[in-house]
Amino acid sequence: MTDLFEHDPVMVDEITAIFDAVPAGTVIDATLGGGGHSHALLTRRHDISILGIDQDADAIAAALERLAEFADRVRTSRRRFDEIPEAMAEHGITEVSGALFDLGVSSPQLDRAERGFSYRNDGPVDMRMDDEQQWSAHDVVNGYERDELVRIIRQHGDERFAKRIADAIVGARPVESTTQLAEIVTAAIPAAARRTGGHPAKRTFQAIRIEVNSELDVLPTALDQAIEATVPGGRIAVLSYHSGEDRIAKQRFSLAAGACDCPHDLPCVCGAVQTVRVVRGVAKRATPDEQTRNRRSTSALLRVVEKTEPIPKGIGPSGAA
Incomplete structure (x- = not known):
């Protein structure tokens, strides 16, 4: 099982550097897959644990095998990533130090013809990330x-x-x-x-x-849930592979950063509140070397925000500061 899910996690060096700065605690790997990113994070940070979420039972089994050496710091939940509060409640977690979303389909899913994701391998027309769907x-x-x-x-x-x-x-x-x-x-x-x-x-x-898999439908809710659950100083990172995914990540992060439509020359009256600061205003791409080594990284875009204490952007409708 582990061999099937062995693959190079995309932009792993950039991801581990991003989470170097977060407080000790639990980091949500909202798309656990084979556990590649989680393994790198657990190796790098001895003061964090992982809550891995995935719809794919085979992925969870493979990840648990791969992360066996960190068993006391790994918890998993089989569900969609727009069920973050439920996954946290399942394990008695009330807040997290960050969250990672590596969107799209994993290499192992593509390689298994019977899952029906691949245009290169013959299989049924399936493409379900959760095979119970x-x-x-x-x-x-x-x-x-x-x-x-x-x-x-x-x-x-x-x-x-x-x-x-x-x-x-x-x-x-x-x-x-x-x-x-x-x-x-x-x-x-x-x-x-x-x-x-x-x-x-x-x-x-x-x-x-x-x-x-309703991927674009559930992503806004999932990102909002991750931001809400993260403590100040924690970070939320999104690796997207499609313009629609990246557009949603940019929009939700911009909204959480206090974006409003009020005229720039007038006080803000929409009640916008900043709850994150944007760490990467322009999406980062994988290095040319990684794109050569790892085909999946060629279309990857990385966006990151850091949770802040709530900061009102202006005055509310009542005129209160």
């Missing part, structure tokens, strides 16, 4: 109306040929395997466009996976 990619690919397919492929995949791809999928139904789906998508894209940008089916598979 009833809804799968099969329902999306074979059940969505053409216009709905266009919407999710364009919105979640940034795919400019969404209409052509949706028409091809509808025309080829039923679609039963990932290789069949990949071939349909590839054939729908003009030959000239297939020569650049990686595998032609990559964006469509990403879009369907995001839809199946």
Whole structure:
């Protein structure tokens, strides 16, 4: 099991440096996966523990095996990452020193053909991060109306040929395997466009996976929960791999940093309160060396905020300071 989930965690040096500054306590690894980031954090900091959250039972089992040497400092919870308060309550945790979100699909999930995430390996059209969930990619690919397919492929995949791809999928139904789906998508894209940008089916598979797992729907709530649970001086870091994910992280962090729409030349009357300071105003990318070594890091974007004591940005509607 551990071998299957062995992979290089993305931007691990940057992540460990970020959490060097947080107070002693519990750090939430909201996307535990194989435990790579958690292993690095536990090795580096002897005064922190990890609360690992993941929907995938195999990932949790592999992470516990990998983190066995730190068993007394590791707790896990099998749930979605927008259930942070429930995960904390499960283990009697009332506050945390930070949280890490490594979004997207893990390399081990892609490598297991039976999970249906990969356009390179033949498997069922599945893509569920939680295999107990009833809804799968099969329902999306074979059940969505053409216009709905266009919407999710364009919105979640940034795919400019969404209409052509949706028409091809509808025309080829039923679609039963990932290789069949990949071939349909590839054939729908003009030959000239297939020569650049990686595998032609990559964006469509990403879009369907995001839809199946409601990834963009739950992320704002999860980030707000992490900010709320973190003590002053703690940090929240997000590794995203898709423009929609990064946009949400930027928006939630900006809001928590006290952003408001009041005119700059007038006092703030919206009641905005700053609860974080932005550590990285511009998303950081992996180094060229890491991008060469670790293919998954090529699209990674890192954003970080640090929790502060609440700081009112201006006066409230009543005129109180």
